[in-house]
Every structure is written in structure tokens, then in C-alpha cells.
Amino acid sequence: xxxxxxxxxxxxxxxxxxxxxxxxxxxxxxxxxxxxxxxxxxxxxxxxxxxxxxxxxxxxxxxxxxxxxxxxxxxxxxxxxxxxxxxxxxxxxxxxxxxxxxxxxxxxxxxxxxxxxxxxxxxxxxxxxxxxxxxxxxxxxxxxxxxxxxxxxxxxxxxxxxxxxxxxxxxxxxxxxxxxxxxxxxxxxxxxxxxxxxxxxxxxxxxxxxxxxxxxxxxxxxxxxxxxxxxxxxxxxxxxxxxxxxxxxxxxxxx
Ligand code: COA
Numbered sequence: 085x086x087x088x089x090x091x092x093x094x095x096x097x098x099x100x101x102x103x104x105x106x107x108x109x110x111x112x113x114x115x116x117x118x119x120x121x122x123x124x125x126x127x128x129x130x131x132x133x134x135x136x137x138x139x140x141x142x143x144x145x146x147x148x149x150x151x152x153x154x155x156x157x158x159x160x161x162x163x164x165x166x167x168x169x170x171x172x173x174x175x176x177x178x179x180x181x182x183x184x185x186x187x188x189x190x191x192x193x194x195x196x197x198x199x200x201x202x203x204x205x206x207x208x209x210x211x212x213x214x215x216x217x218x219x220x221x222x223x224x225x226x227x228x229x230x231x232x233x234x235x236x237x238x239x240x241x242x243x244x245x246x247x248x249x250x251x252x253x254x255x256x257x258x259x260x261x262x263x264x265x266x267x268x269x270x271x272x273x274x275x276x277x278x279x280x281x282x283x284x285x286x287x288x289x290x291x292x293x294x295x296x297x298x299x300x301x302x303x304x305x306x307x308x309x310x311x312x313x314x315x316x317x318x319x320x321x322x323x324x325x326x327x328x329x330x331x332x333x334x335x336x337x338x339x
Contacts, residue, residue, distance in 0.1 A: 088117040089139070095132035095281040096274065097125050100139050107145035108138045110192065114148075115166035122173040132281040132288075134177075135273055136196070137184040141208065141266075146191025149218075153325040156316050167192070168309050171224050174199045175301040178289045180280045184273030185209045186266060195224035198233065201292065202280070203260040204273040205251040211259065214246030217334070219320035221311050225304045233258055 089100040099121050101108040110118075125131045138144050147167060154160060162168065174181075174196070183200040185193075187208050194211040197203050213230070215222050222230070222243055231239040234257040241247045251263040264272050280288065315321055320339055327334035 086117070087111070087114050088121065090121055092131065093274065094278060095130060096135055096277040097121070097131045097133070098135045098137065098274075098277075100137050101144050102139040104140035104142065106148070107142045107188065108140070108193075109145045109148040110167075111148045112151050112160065112164070112166050115170045119166060119169050119173050122170075122177055125179060126173075126177060131179070132285055133180045133182065133277045135182045135184060135277045136200070137270065137273065138186055138193075141187040143183075143185040143187060143189040143209070144191075144193040145188060146193050149325055149328045152218075152316055152321070153329070155313075156318075156322055156325060158317070162313060165313075171305050171309070172302060175225065175296075175305055176298045178292060179285070180277075180288055180292065182273055182277045182280070184269050185211075185260075186269055188212075191215065192224060195222070195226040195230070197259060198224065198226055198229040202273075202276050203262075204269060204276065205254060205260045205263045206266040206269045207251055207263055208266055209251040209254065209263070210248050211242075211254050212246060212248040213242050216244045217246045218324045219318060219334075219336070220315050220324075221308060223305070223308050223312050225301045225308070227308055228304045229301075 085102065087103045089102045091098050101110060103109060125134045155165065180201045181199060182202045183197050185205045187206060189197065189209060189211045191213060194213050213222065213226065238257065254260050255263050262272065320336060323336065324334045
């Protein structure tokens with residue numbers, strides 16, 4: 085079974101991150117498929133809205149940390165890192181993007197939501213962006229977008245202290261439109277996606293363009309990516325990935 089599922093319901097393309105045994109952690113190959121899905125959706129007139137979700141009870145545990153370890157070991161050149169391509173596609177995606185978040189949303193699982201036009205959370209959703217705990221820095225434009233959305237000190241606490249927020253808090257901070265019971269999550273998100281798919285596509289795309297400066301976003305994303313890539317190769321990050329693999333807390337005392 086593919087780790088990124090794609091299915092079309094009318095004019096809605098549903099993209100499901102489907103690696104439940106690893107909490108839907110996203111590998112480089114999976115990012116490549118996500119890039120293909122966004123490019124296809126952008127080009128295909130029959131697709132008017134994209135709905136992103138996760139299989140099972142998790143949205144995604146974020147980047148696959150073993151992939152990060154491979155990059156840290158020099159295994160992948162910048163242009164081979166599909167995650168960076170995915171972020172660019174997200175920033176410039178012109179059709180409406182909706183997220184249905186069934187549970188944990190770590191790292192890109194939360195920063196992706198900042199690029200979605202509507203966000204529906206299950207009551208069981210928990211959002212976190214523990215980049216500093218991994219010796220990394222915010223990505224996906226989140227160094228700018230998260231503080232714009234929720235304020236600097238809340239954003240800093242999420243990035244630097246790894247604070248997790250529950251669905252109700254996320255709703256009250258403006259990170260979501262709705263919190264719903266888990267059993268109606270997909271139905272609610274699909275209803276919203278179909279409502280958007282029935283709107284005039286030109287007006288939707290133009291409204292989205294007015295509300296999001298994608299060129300400015302791409303500049304922030306590129307700046308973050310330079311620092312992120314350097315951090316991935318740092319001894320601090322090596323310690324973080326080794327600790328995760330060894331199921332122990334990282335020890336940053338020596339740095
Ligand atoms: N990358 C790679 N593998 C991951 C992963 C990730 N980001 N997140 C979870 N997994 C794997 C675990 O290694 C484990 O694999 P195993 O069964 O082969 O040992 C499996 O998914 C289940 O995870 P587990 O930790 O046992 O589940 P949990 O419910 O106790 O905890 C999380 C879930 C998501 C809280 C925890 O796995 C976690 O903190 N993951 C890392 C999240 C992260 O830092 N992401 C990067 C953000 S940039």
C-alpha cells in the first residue's frame with residue numbers, strides 16, 4: 085500500500101499520509117509524492133480543492149528522523165531533499181487546501197497547517213513544533229507565519245520549549261476553524277472541501293493570492309532552509325537523532 089494515498093471525490097483530491105506504523109512520519113520519497121500530488125492538482129482543472137489528512141489516529145509525526153540522520157551524514161544533496169521542494173510547492177499552491185487533523189501533528193504536521201486555507205481538528209489533535217529540541221530551526225515559513233498567527237511569545241514557547249497545544253487551544257489561538265469529534269472529522273472536512281470546490285475557481289485563486297504573498301513566503305522559506313540544512317549537519321542535531329534512535333533523551337550538556 086502506498087504511503088501517500090490519493091483519491092478523488094468529485095473535484096476534491098484527498099491526499100492521505102499513510103504510514104501509521106511510524107505515526108505517519110514523512111520520508112524523502114513521501115515528500116516526492118506529495119510534490120507530485122500538488123503539481124498534479126495545480127495543473128488539473130478537474131481538481132478544485134485538496135484535502136490533506138493522516139491515516140489512523142495521527143496526522144503526522146513530522147519529518148522522518150532517520151532521513152534527517154541520513155542528510156546529517158551527507159547522504160542527500162540539497163536538490164535531492166524533496167521536503168524543500170514540497171515547501172516551495174505549498175507556498176505557491178493556488179487552489180484551496182484543507183487539513184483534517186485526526187491527532188498528533190508534529191513539526192511539518194503543524195507548520196503545514198499554516199499553509200492551509202481551512203483547518204478542521206479532531207478533539208484529539210495535539211500540535212507541536214519542537215524544532216529546538218531537535219537542534220533545528222523552524223521551517224515552512226513558520227518562523228514568520230506562526231508568530232503572525234498566535235503572537236511571538238506563544239510561538240517561541242512552542243518552538244523553543246516544545247510546548248504542545250491541544251485542539252481547543254489551537255482553535256482559540258486562530259490555528260483552526262473547527263474542532264469536531266473524531267468520528268465526524270473526515271465528513272466535516274470533506275463537506276467544507278466540496279463547498280469550496282463549488283465556488284468560482286478564479287475568484288478563489290485571486291482571493292488566495294491577495295491574502296498570501298507567496299514570493300515573500302518563498303524568500304522566508306529559502307532563508308530558513310539554508311539554516312535548517314546547516315543545523316541538520318551540526319553535532320547538536322547528530323546527538324538529537326542518535327538519542328531518538330536509542331530511545332533516550334538527548335544530552336546537550338557537552339555543547
Ligand atoms: N521519524 C521516524 N520514526 C518515527 C517518527 C519520526 N518523526 N515518529 C515516530 N516514529 C516511529 C518510532 O520510531 C516508532 O517506530 P518503531 O515502532 O519501529 O520503534 C513508531 O514510529 C511509533 O512511535 P512511538 O514513539 O513508539 O509512539 P508514541 O506514541 O510513544 O510517540 C511521538 C509518538 C510522535 C510522540 C514520538 O514518536 C515522537 O516524538 N516522534 C518524533 C517526533 C519528531 O520529533 N518529529 C520531527 C519534527 S521536525
